[in-house]
Amino acid sequence: MKIESQVEKISSFKHLELLAGQIVEGFISGMHKSPFHGFSAEFAEHKIYNRGETTKHIDWKLFAKTDRLYTKRYEEETNLRCHLIIDNSSSMHYPKLDPGQAFYESKVGFSVLASAVLMNLLKKQRDAVGLSIYSDTYEYYAPEKGSERHHRMVLDKLEQLLASPREPKKTDTVRFLHQIAEKMHRRSMIILFTDMFQASGNEALFNALQHLRHDKHKVVVFHVVDEKTELKFQYDNAPRKFIDVETGDEVRIFADNIRERYEEGVRKYFEDLSATCIQNRIRYVPVNVGADFEKILTTYLVEKQSFGG
Numbered sequence: 678m679k680i681e682s683q684v685e686k687i688s689s690f691k692h693l694e695l696l697a698g699q700i701v702e703g704f705i706s707g708m709h710k711s712p713f714h715g716f717s718a719e720f721a722e723h724k725i726y727n728r729g730e731t732t733k734h735i736d737w738k739l740f741a742k743t744d745r746l747y748t749k750r751y752e753e754e755t756n757l758r759c760h761l762i763i764d765n766s767s768s769m770h771y772p773k774l775d776p777g778q779a780f781y782e783s784k785v786g787f788s789v790l791a792s793a794v795l796m797n798l799l800k801k802q803r804d805a806v807g808l809s810i811y812s813d814t815y816e817y818y819a820p821e822k823g824s825e826r827h828h829r830m831v832l833d834k835l836e837q838l839l840a841s842p843r844e845p846k847k848t849d850t851v852r853f854l855h856q857i858a859e860k861m862h863r864r865s866m867i868i869l870f871t872d873m874f875q876a877s878g879n880e881a882l883f884n885a886l887q888h889l890r891h892d893k894h895k896v897v898v899f900h901v902v903d904e905k906t907e908l909k910f911q912y913d914n915a916p917r918k919f920i921d922v923e924t925g926d927e928v929r930i931f932a933d934n935i936r937e938r939y940e941e942g943v944r945k946y947f948e949d950l951s952a953t954c955i956q957n958r959i960r961y962v963p964v965n966v967g968a969d970f971e972k973i974l975t976t977y978l979v980e981k982q983s984f985g986g
Contacts, residue, residue: 693836697793701801704974757981758821758863759799760807761792764871765816765838766848771872772903772966773843779967780839784901787966788870789835791899791973795868798974800828807831807865810838811853812846818857821865850875854885866895866984868977873900873950886959895984897960897976900950904965908943910936 726735726746734748763769769785780786792808799806800823807821808831819831850871861867867889875882889896902908914933947963954961962976 693790693793693839694797694832696790697797700790700794700970701797701974704971756802757799757804757984758807758865759795759804760809760821760857760861760865760867761795762809762811762854762857762867762869762871763788763792763838764848764850764869765810765812765846766874767812767844767846768848768872768874769901770843772906782967784872784903784966786839787964788899788901789839791870791964791970792868793832793835794970794974795977796828796831798977799823808834809853809857810834811849811857813849815853815856818860820860821863848875851881851885854882855888858885858888858891861889861892861894864893866897866977866980868897868899870899870901872902873898879950879953883953883957883959886954887957890957890959895960895980897962897980898954899973899976900947900961900963902963902965908940910939 726732726748730748736747739745739747763785765785769788770783772783774780774783774786781790796806803823805821805823806828808817808819809815810817817834819827819834854869857867869886869889873882886896886898916929918927918929951961960976960980962972964972
């Protein structure tokens with residue numbers, strides 16, 4: 678079953694943790710059809726026994742049932758440390774939602790739900806999670822931990838982010854990525870949700886992303902966009918006023934007059950971002966608001982499998 682249809686079925690629920698759990702369960706149930714067949718064994722409280730490990734934690738009852746060796750896993754065990762970063766600037770609160778629209782159809786709402794989804798998966802796998810939120814200030818920081826209390830604290834912060842009023846906030850991505858990099862003292866997977874709008878040029882942004890990669894951290898950038906309007910520029914040809922939500926600058930245009938040029942410029946920008954990320958060994962993944970949860974989960978699993986390399 679597609680992740681999107683799962684979300685549609687449960688969109689009436691408001692509880693973030695419940696929504697995230699439903700999406701993850703739907704994804705896991707479909708994994709037997711994916712390249713990750715067999716991976717779901719790691720979602721239980723066991724992991725596959727590797728030759729050379731101590732045998733004192735082997736689950737012999739499970740061996741009798743499966744003829745495979747698994748060791749019991751415990752709360753304090755952590756395979757991976759993951760730090761989630763959410764850009765909370767004004768542009769991330771686009772598009773403005775109409776009454777009845779789901780919160781995850783805005784860029785920040787989508788990023789919050791996607792983060793909760795990843796947290797659910799991390800929790801199932803006994804992995805540690807941390808969180809940073811920034812805009813024109815460094816709004817929140819929590820280090821990577823794996824306890825139930827810590828997960829609840831981070832989820833509560835995500836729910837607060839959804840409930841916070843929309844305010845004019847500029848982006849200072851470069852500054853705060855450098856600050857976050859200074860806080861990362863143990864090798865981690867760092868996942869950034871942003872729309873890639875920043876006042877500084879791309880060179881400064883990629884220098885900051887490279888800083889995140891120090892000490893062999895793995896960096897994944899989810900470039901969050903509203904595909905309908907930001908990529909395809911799907912507006913009628915009535916005269917429209919477009920307002921920069923961060924600077925307040927205005928421009929009045931007819932969409933038909935610039936659509937082709939705009940879409941070509943966006944396509945080239947995405948290609949350049951992707952190429953530069955590849956050169957810098959950063960995983961770059963464009964994602965569309967309101968959908969693409971399956972893409973996020975699949976990307977995470979692929980990156981986790983290569984994390985030890």
